[in-house]
Amino acid sequence: MDLLLILTYTGMCIAIFKIFNIPLTKWTVPTAVLGGVIIIGALIILMNYNHPYTANARQVYTSVPIMPLVRGKVIDVPVEPNRLIKAGDVLFKLDPEPFEAIVRQRQAELAAAQQQVPQLYAQLASAKATTASAKAVRDRTQQAYQRYADGRKKGGKNSPFSELEVENRQQAYLAAEAQLQVADANEMRAQLAYESTFDGVNTSVASLQSQLDKALFDLEQTVIHAPTDGYVTQVGLRKGMVAVPMPLRPVMTFIPKEEAMFVGAFWENSIKRLKSGDQAEFIVSAQPGIVFKGTVRQVMPTIAEGEFQANGNLRGAETFFKHSRALVIIDPEERFDEFHFPMGISGHVAIYTDHFHHVSVIRKVLLRMQGWVNYIFPFH
Known part of the structure; x- marks a missing residue:
């Protein structure tokens, strides 16, 4: 871009010297050179700072x-x-066959677990009946033991109940009490097994249902x-x-269909002039002579060369002090999609800020000249 500006000034000087027959003297030539240094230098400074340009631009996309x-x-x-x-x-x-086999296995296991729930209820009912029976036996043996013990105590030596009979009734009562405790324990175990639920579903059924859901999910995948x-x-x-x-x-690798996005790498000395909404123009080597318009979406708030992550390696100075540029995201106009360029093409971008707006005209002319040069061969 700067070379085009110098060549344009040189061409204008040659034309002026030829048209007006200005002699090449020690005064005219240095004046033209010095004037070029001042004029071109001022334009370059104003344009590069207020209307930056970069040849490092590319359409980016996500895969x-x-x-x-x-x-x-x-x-x-x-x-x-x-x-x-x-x-x-x-x-x-x-191939879904292995996953279909796992689904059938989980379905069979779930059906068996669901059939066990009525069985658990039946076991609980049976345990309750056993407990009731054991309690009746305990009460009956307790009453018999109490009758024998009271008769032995009141009758003394004349009691019709011997000491051995009283002891036998006591042992029968204690055995019935032990049987009742066993029945109570069995009833509690049966009740816990039947009432073991998660979200109102038997835990075994819920566990197998989750395994079936996982098998169905794997089959879908x-x-x-x-x-x-x-x-x-x-x-x-x-x-x-x-x-x-x-x-x-x-x-x-899948490429989503998304809106086109251009990213340009700009010198850091001009990024404070840039803001979201600034107008931009860019050219691509794939379509010489055409300038596309765009809008600045965002100046990236980070620069990759300054990144640091915690790890076990020390970072040297060369890691942080490499040459870097700031990245600017640009949204191209809708017309850009009509050309159906290959995604990822490179280009040149110029951004026009609100400062020294009249100087942007020169930048626009130079950008178009760069686009015409692409007919011959692309500059990068």
Whole structure:
């Protein structure tokens, strides 16, 4: 851009010298050179500070790594590469047979557990009946023991009940009391088993239901769908391959369909002049001679070269004091999408602030000249 400005001034000087027949003397040539240094220097300073330009610009986009949530053999890849697809369209399928077998197993286990709930109720009812029977036996043996003991106490040596008979009745009572305690314990165990619930459902049934839900979820994951509208590119997945849910090994790359976004890397000396809403223009090498308009969305609040993360390694000076630029996000006009450029193309960007607005005209002219030069070969 600066070279174009110098060449333009040089061309104007040559034309003036030729048209007006100005002689090349020790006064005219230095005057033209000095005038060029002053004029071009002032323009460059004003433009670079108030209307910055960068040749380091590129359209950026987000890619989504696609990986299955379950391990399986690929049986079908119906998606067509580099063709726009809708959200929910099938990308590829895994063999569902192992997961269907697990679902059937969990369904059988759940059915068996559900059948056990009435059995637990029946066991509780049986335990209650056993407890009632044991209590009746205990009460009967207690009364018999008490009658024998009272008769022995009142009759003394003349009592019809011997000491051995009283002791036998006492042992029968104690045995009945022990049986009642066992029955009570069995009833409590049966009641706890029957009343063991989670959200009103038997715990065994709830546990198996959750396992069935997990098996059904895994079965659904054997068919991988497009997360949004977009397309996949460079598809290398084929039938017979084994897809593994590993974050570092995606099997497919999905490109969501989103609004185009340009990012330019600008010198840091002019970023304080930039703000959201400033007008911008950019050119791309793929379409020489055409200037696209845009709007500054945001000046990125961070610069990557100053990043620091806590780890066990010491950071040297070269990490922080590398040459860096500030990134500016630019939203291009809608007309840009009509050209269907490959995503990720590079370009040149100029931003026009409200300061020294009249100088921006020169920047616009130079940007268009740069776009015309792209007909010959792209400058970067």
